[in-house]
Amino acid sequence: MGKYLSACVLAAAMLSIATVALAAGEQAGAMAGSITSQKNTNTSTNLGYLFAVYIVTWAGFFAYLFLVSRRQKEIEKELSRLRERLGEESSSPAKRT
Protein backbone atom coordinates (compact mmCIF):
# COMPACT_ATOMS: atom_id res chain seq x y z
CA MET A 1 0.00 0.00 0.00
CA GLY A 2 2.78 2.41 1.07
CA LYS A 3 4.84 1.94 -2.10
CA TYR A 4 1.78 2.43 -4.35
CA LEU A 5 0.98 5.62 -2.48
CA SER A 6 4.59 6.83 -2.83
CA ALA A 7 4.47 6.07 -6.56
CA CYS A 8 1.23 8.04 -6.90
CA VAL A 9 2.66 11.01 -4.98
CA LEU A 10 5.80 10.97 -7.14
CA ALA A 11 3.75 10.71 -10.34
CA ALA A 12 1.46 13.54 -9.19
CA ALA A 13 4.43 15.75 -8.32
CA MET A 14 6.12 15.14 -11.69
CA LEU A 15 2.87 15.62 -13.57
CA SER A 16 2.14 18.84 -11.70
CA ILE A 17 5.54 20.33 -12.47
CA ALA A 18 5.27 19.34 -16.13
CA THR A 19 1.72 20.66 -16.52
CA VAL A 20 2.31 23.96 -14.77
CA ALA A 21 5.60 24.43 -16.65
CA LEU A 22 3.72 23.83 -19.91
CA ALA A 23 0.97 26.27 -18.91
CA ALA A 24 3.55 28.85 -17.82
CA GLY A 25 5.37 28.39 -21.14
CA GLU A 26 2.17 29.12 -23.03
CA GLN A 27 1.66 32.19 -20.87
CA ALA A 28 5.18 33.42 -21.57
CA GLY A 29 4.60 32.95 -25.30
CA ALA A 30 1.37 34.91 -25.15
CA MET A 31 3.04 37.68 -23.14
CA ALA A 32 5.87 38.02 -25.64
CA GLY A 33 3.43 38.68 -28.47
CA SER A 34 1.17 41.02 -26.55
CA ILE A 35 1.10 44.83 -26.49
CA THR A 36 -0.65 45.38 -23.16
CA SER A 37 1.90 44.47 -20.53
CA GLN A 38 -0.21 45.39 -17.48
CA LYS A 39 -2.87 42.73 -18.00
CA ASN A 40 -0.31 40.03 -18.70
CA THR A 41 1.66 40.83 -15.55
CA ASN A 42 -1.53 40.32 -13.55
CA THR A 43 -2.23 37.04 -15.32
CA SER A 44 1.29 35.85 -14.59
CA THR A 45 0.86 36.71 -10.90
CA ASN A 46 -2.47 34.88 -10.87
CA LEU A 47 -0.78 31.77 -12.21
CA GLY A 48 1.13 31.63 -8.91
CA TYR A 49 -2.15 31.65 -6.99
CA LEU A 50 -3.51 28.95 -9.27
CA PHE A 51 -0.41 26.85 -8.68
CA ALA A 52 -0.85 27.34 -4.90
CA VAL A 53 -4.50 26.19 -5.06
CA TYR A 54 -3.49 23.13 -7.01
CA ILE A 55 -0.56 22.20 -4.74
CA VAL A 56 -2.64 22.67 -1.57
CA THR A 57 -5.40 20.39 -2.91
CA TRP A 58 -3.05 17.59 -3.90
CA ALA A 59 -0.82 17.91 -0.84
CA GLY A 60 -3.90 17.86 1.41
CA PHE A 61 -5.28 14.69 -0.16
CA PHE A 62 -2.02 12.79 -0.20
CA ALA A 63 -0.85 13.91 3.25
CA TYR A 64 -4.12 12.69 4.75
CA LEU A 65 -3.99 9.41 2.82
CA PHE A 66 -0.41 8.89 3.96
CA LEU A 67 -1.35 9.49 7.62
CA VAL A 68 -4.35 7.16 7.42
CA SER A 69 -2.40 4.35 5.73
CA ARG A 70 0.38 4.69 8.34
CA ARG A 71 -2.18 4.48 11.15
CA GLN A 72 -3.72 1.41 9.51
CA LYS A 73 -0.32 -0.28 9.37
CA GLU A 74 0.32 0.43 13.06
CA ILE A 75 -3.10 -0.95 14.02
CA GLU A 76 -2.60 -4.08 11.93
CA LYS A 77 0.69 -4.70 13.77
CA GLU A 78 -1.05 -4.15 17.09
CA LEU A 79 -3.85 -6.51 16.06
CA SER A 80 -1.50 -9.33 15.10
CA ARG A 81 0.42 -8.83 18.37
CA LEU A 82 -2.81 -9.02 20.36
CA ARG A 83 -4.00 -12.10 18.44
CA GLU A 84 -0.72 -13.87 19.25
CA ARG A 85 -1.09 -12.91 22.90
CA LEU A 86 -4.68 -14.12 22.98
CA GLY A 87 -3.55 -17.44 21.49
CA GLU A 88 -0.87 -17.76 24.20
CA GLU A 89 -3.33 -16.86 26.96
CA SER A 90 -5.94 -19.38 25.83
CA SER A 91 -3.42 -22.19 25.32
CA SER A 92 -1.58 -21.69 28.66
CA PRO A 93 -1.60 -24.74 31.10
CA ALA A 94 -3.56 -22.89 33.77
CA LYS A 95 -6.36 -22.22 31.32
CA ARG A 96 -6.49 -25.83 30.14
CA THR A 97 -6.78 -27.19 33.66
Next chain:
Amino acid sequence: MRAFPARTIWLALTAGLMGLTLWLIFIWVPTESNLGEVQRALYFHVPVAILALGAIVLVAIGSVGFLITNRPRWDWFAHASAETGVVVGALALITGSIWARPIWNVWWTWDAKLTTTLILWFIFIGYLMLRAYAPPGRQGARLAAILGVIGAIDAPIIYYAADLWRTAHPGRVTGPGADGSLESEMLLTLLVSSIAVFSAFAYMLVERYRVRKSEADVIELGRRIQMAHSEVSGPATGALKAMSKG
Protein backbone atom coordinates in the same frame (compact mmCIF):
# COMPACT_ATOMS: atom_id res chain seq x y z
CA MET B 1 1.58 -13.11 -10.95
CA ARG B 2 0.12 -11.42 -7.86
CA ALA B 3 -3.34 -9.95 -8.38
CA PHE B 4 -3.74 -6.29 -7.46
CA PRO B 5 -6.28 -5.64 -4.73
CA ALA B 6 -9.37 -3.66 -5.73
CA ARG B 7 -8.29 -0.69 -3.61
CA THR B 8 -4.96 -0.39 -5.42
CA ILE B 9 -6.78 -0.39 -8.78
CA TRP B 10 -9.17 2.24 -7.40
CA LEU B 11 -6.23 4.41 -6.26
CA ALA B 12 -4.51 4.02 -9.65
CA LEU B 13 -7.73 4.93 -11.50
CA THR B 14 -8.19 8.01 -9.30
CA ALA B 15 -4.60 9.08 -9.95
CA GLY B 16 -5.16 8.57 -13.71
CA LEU B 17 -8.36 10.58 -13.58
CA MET B 18 -6.55 13.34 -11.72
CA GLY B 19 -3.91 13.35 -14.48
CA LEU B 20 -6.67 13.76 -17.08
CA THR B 21 -8.17 16.55 -14.95
CA LEU B 22 -4.82 18.35 -14.95
CA TRP B 23 -4.63 18.23 -18.72
CA LEU B 24 -8.21 19.49 -19.04
CA ILE B 25 -7.72 22.31 -16.53
CA PHE B 26 -4.33 23.62 -17.59
CA ILE B 27 -4.27 22.86 -21.32
CA TRP B 28 -7.71 22.13 -22.78
CA VAL B 29 -10.32 24.37 -21.15
CA PRO B 30 -10.44 28.00 -22.38
CA THR B 31 -9.50 30.86 -20.03
CA GLU B 32 -12.41 32.80 -18.52
CA SER B 33 -12.40 36.31 -20.00
CA ASN B 34 -13.11 38.36 -16.84
CA LEU B 35 -11.21 36.55 -14.09
CA GLY B 36 -8.27 35.27 -16.15
CA GLU B 37 -6.08 32.28 -15.32
CA VAL B 38 -6.97 32.13 -11.64
CA GLN B 39 -10.55 31.14 -12.55
CA ARG B 40 -9.12 27.67 -13.21
CA ALA B 41 -9.02 27.28 -9.41
CA LEU B 42 -12.78 26.71 -9.72
CA TYR B 43 -12.14 23.14 -10.89
CA PHE B 44 -10.46 22.29 -7.55
CA HIS B 45 -12.37 24.62 -5.24
CA VAL B 46 -15.95 23.73 -6.24
CA PRO B 47 -15.59 19.90 -5.88
CA VAL B 48 -13.94 20.15 -2.44
CA ALA B 49 -16.57 22.66 -1.29
CA ILE B 50 -19.37 20.31 -2.46
CA LEU B 51 -17.63 17.47 -0.63
CA ALA B 52 -17.45 19.50 2.59
CA LEU B 53 -21.24 19.85 2.42
CA GLY B 54 -21.58 16.19 1.46
CA ALA B 55 -19.40 15.11 4.39
CA ILE B 56 -21.68 16.71 7.01
CA VAL B 57 -24.68 15.06 5.31
CA LEU B 58 -22.85 11.71 5.58
CA VAL B 59 -22.09 12.42 9.25
CA ALA B 60 -25.81 13.09 9.81
CA ILE B 61 -26.80 9.88 7.96
CA GLY B 62 -24.33 7.82 10.03
CA SER B 63 -25.49 9.53 13.23
CA VAL B 64 -29.19 8.93 12.55
CA GLY B 65 -28.39 5.32 11.63
CA PHE B 66 -26.53 4.86 14.91
CA LEU B 67 -29.26 6.52 17.00
CA ILE B 68 -31.92 4.28 15.44
CA THR B 69 -30.10 0.94 15.24
CA ASN B 70 -27.39 1.37 17.91
CA ARG B 71 -25.01 -0.52 15.60
CA PRO B 72 -21.37 0.62 15.87
CA ARG B 73 -20.74 0.50 12.10
CA TRP B 74 -23.01 3.54 11.65
CA ASP B 75 -20.97 5.34 14.28
CA TRP B 76 -17.69 4.38 12.55
CA PHE B 77 -19.10 5.69 9.30
CA ALA B 78 -20.12 9.02 10.90
CA HIS B 79 -16.72 9.34 12.60
CA ALA B 80 -14.83 8.60 9.36
CA SER B 81 -17.02 11.11 7.47
CA ALA B 82 -16.36 13.81 10.06
CA GLU B 83 -12.60 13.35 9.84
CA THR B 84 -12.53 13.39 6.04
CA GLY B 85 -14.91 16.35 6.28
CA VAL B 86 -12.27 18.27 8.24
CA VAL B 87 -9.79 17.65 5.41
CA VAL B 88 -12.08 18.69 2.54
CA GLY B 89 -13.50 21.58 4.59
CA ALA B 90 -10.00 22.89 5.24
CA LEU B 91 -9.15 22.49 1.54
CA ALA B 92 -12.32 24.39 0.54
CA LEU B 93 -11.45 27.25 2.91
CA ILE B 94 -7.78 27.42 1.92
CA THR B 95 -8.34 27.19 -1.84
CA GLY B 96 -11.16 29.75 -1.60
CA SER B 97 -8.92 32.09 0.34
CA ILE B 98 -6.11 31.78 -2.22
CA TRP B 99 -8.59 32.44 -5.02
CA ALA B 100 -10.07 35.44 -3.18
CA ARG B 101 -6.70 37.19 -2.84
CA PRO B 102 -6.21 38.17 -6.53
CA ILE B 103 -9.95 38.69 -7.17
CA TRP B 104 -11.16 40.51 -4.03
CA ASN B 105 -7.71 41.72 -2.92
CA VAL B 106 -8.19 40.13 0.52
CA TRP B 107 -7.41 36.69 1.90
CA TRP B 108 -10.57 36.57 3.98
CA THR B 109 -13.82 38.52 4.38
CA TRP B 110 -16.76 37.84 6.70
CA ASP B 111 -19.03 37.07 3.76
CA ALA B 112 -22.10 34.90 4.48
CA LYS B 113 -20.92 31.94 2.39
CA LEU B 114 -17.39 32.02 3.79
CA THR B 115 -18.53 32.44 7.38
CA THR B 116 -21.09 29.61 7.25
CA THR B 117 -18.44 27.36 5.68
CA LEU B 118 -16.03 28.25 8.49
CA ILE B 119 -18.80 27.37 10.99
CA LEU B 120 -19.18 24.00 9.22
CA TRP B 121 -15.45 23.38 9.66
CA PHE B 122 -15.75 24.20 13.37
CA ILE B 123 -18.69 21.76 13.61
CA PHE B 124 -16.43 19.00 12.24
CA ILE B 125 -13.68 19.98 14.70
CA GLY B 126 -16.23 20.09 17.55
CA TYR B 127 -17.48 16.63 16.58
CA LEU B 128 -13.95 15.18 16.65
CA MET B 129 -13.13 16.92 19.94
CA LEU B 130 -16.28 15.47 21.44
CA ARG B 131 -15.20 12.02 20.26
CA ALA B 132 -11.78 12.53 21.81
CA TYR B 133 -12.92 13.83 25.21
CA ALA B 134 -16.38 12.29 25.74
CA PRO B 135 -16.67 9.08 27.79
CA PRO B 136 -15.66 6.05 25.69
CA GLY B 137 -18.31 3.66 24.43
CA ARG B 138 -21.89 4.24 23.45
CA GLN B 139 -22.50 7.36 25.53
CA GLY B 140 -19.81 9.36 23.72
CA ALA B 141 -21.00 8.02 20.38
CA ARG B 142 -24.58 9.10 21.16
CA LEU B 143 -23.51 12.63 22.14
CA ALA B 144 -21.45 12.93 18.94
CA ALA B 145 -24.37 11.59 16.88
CA ILE B 146 -26.65 14.31 18.25
CA LEU B 147 -24.04 16.95 17.39
CA GLY B 148 -23.68 15.42 13.91
CA VAL B 149 -27.43 15.67 13.23
CA ILE B 150 -27.64 19.26 14.52
CA GLY B 151 -24.51 20.22 12.55
CA ALA B 152 -26.11 19.13 9.27
CA ILE B 153 -28.50 22.09 9.56
CA ASP B 154 -25.57 24.22 8.37
CA ALA B 155 -25.45 22.43 4.96
CA PRO B 156 -28.60 24.02 3.38
CA ILE B 157 -27.67 27.38 4.95
CA ILE B 158 -24.31 27.30 3.13
CA TYR B 159 -25.92 26.12 -0.10
CA TYR B 160 -28.49 28.93 -0.13
CA ALA B 161 -26.28 31.59 1.52
CA ALA B 162 -25.97 33.53 -1.74
CA ASP B 163 -29.78 33.69 -1.96
CA LEU B 164 -30.41 34.43 1.72
CA TRP B 165 -27.84 37.21 2.14
CA ARG B 166 -26.12 39.77 -0.05
CA THR B 167 -22.76 38.11 -0.70
CA ALA B 168 -19.64 38.76 -2.76
CA HIS B 169 -19.24 35.04 -3.37
CA PRO B 170 -20.26 33.99 -6.92
CA GLY B 171 -23.57 32.16 -7.32
CA ARG B 172 -23.87 28.40 -7.72
CA VAL B 173 -22.51 26.99 -10.99
CA THR B 174 -23.91 23.46 -10.56
CA GLY B 175 -26.73 21.77 -8.68
CA PRO B 176 -30.34 22.78 -8.01
CA GLY B 177 -31.01 26.49 -8.55
CA ALA B 178 -27.68 27.08 -10.33
CA ASP B 179 -27.50 29.93 -12.83
CA GLY B 180 -25.93 27.67 -15.50
CA SER B 181 -23.47 30.33 -16.63
CA LEU B 182 -20.63 27.93 -17.43
CA GLU B 183 -19.60 27.16 -21.00
CA SER B 184 -19.98 23.52 -22.07
CA GLU B 185 -16.18 22.96 -22.05
CA MET B 186 -15.90 24.42 -18.57
CA LEU B 187 -18.82 22.32 -17.38
CA LEU B 188 -17.23 19.15 -18.77
CA THR B 189 -13.91 19.97 -17.09
CA LEU B 190 -15.72 20.62 -13.80
CA LEU B 191 -17.55 17.31 -14.17
CA VAL B 192 -14.36 15.29 -14.76
CA SER B 193 -12.56 17.16 -11.99
CA SER B 194 -15.47 16.51 -9.61
CA ILE B 195 -15.46 12.78 -10.41
CA ALA B 196 -11.69 12.63 -9.72
CA VAL B 197 -11.97 14.52 -6.42
CA PHE B 198 -15.08 12.56 -5.33
CA SER B 199 -13.27 9.30 -6.07
CA ALA B 200 -10.28 10.43 -3.96
CA PHE B 201 -12.67 11.43 -1.16
CA ALA B 202 -14.47 8.08 -1.28
CA TYR B 203 -11.12 6.30 -1.11
CA MET B 204 -10.09 8.36 1.94
CA LEU B 205 -13.45 7.65 3.58
CA VAL B 206 -13.15 3.90 3.02
CA GLU B 207 -9.57 3.88 4.36
CA ARG B 208 -10.57 5.88 7.44
CA TYR B 209 -13.55 3.57 8.03
CA ARG B 210 -11.22 0.56 7.92
CA VAL B 211 -8.92 2.22 10.48
CA ARG B 212 -11.91 2.94 12.75
CA LYS B 213 -13.06 -0.67 12.45
CA SER B 214 -9.55 -1.96 13.22
CA GLU B 215 -9.40 0.32 16.28
CA ALA B 216 -12.63 -1.27 17.51
CA ASP B 217 -11.10 -4.73 16.88
CA VAL B 218 -8.04 -3.78 18.96
CA ILE B 219 -10.28 -2.70 21.87
CA GLU B 220 -12.31 -5.91 21.62
CA LEU B 221 -9.18 -8.12 21.51
CA GLY B 222 -7.70 -6.23 24.47
CA ARG B 223 -10.90 -6.89 26.43
CA ARG B 224 -10.80 -10.61 25.57
CA ILE B 225 -7.15 -10.85 26.60
CA GLN B 226 -7.96 -9.18 29.90
CA MET B 227 -10.78 -11.66 30.47
CA ALA B 228 -8.58 -14.64 29.55
CA HIS B 229 -5.83 -13.31 31.80
CA SER B 230 -8.17 -12.90 34.77
CA GLU B 231 -9.43 -16.48 34.22
CA VAL B 232 -5.83 -17.76 34.18
CA SER B 233 -4.56 -15.80 37.17
CA GLY B 234 -7.78 -16.17 39.21
CA PRO B 235 -9.02 -14.06 42.10
CA ALA B 236 -6.39 -15.32 44.52
CA THR B 237 -3.53 -14.21 42.26
CA GLY B 238 -5.31 -10.90 41.79
CA ALA B 239 -5.52 -10.49 45.58
CA LEU B 240 -1.84 -11.39 45.92
CA LYS B 241 -0.99 -8.72 43.36
CA ALA B 242 -3.04 -6.17 45.28
CA MET B 243 -1.26 -7.15 48.48
CA SER B 244 2.16 -6.89 46.90
CA LYS B 245 1.26 -3.43 45.66
CA GLY B 246 0.10 -2.40 49.13
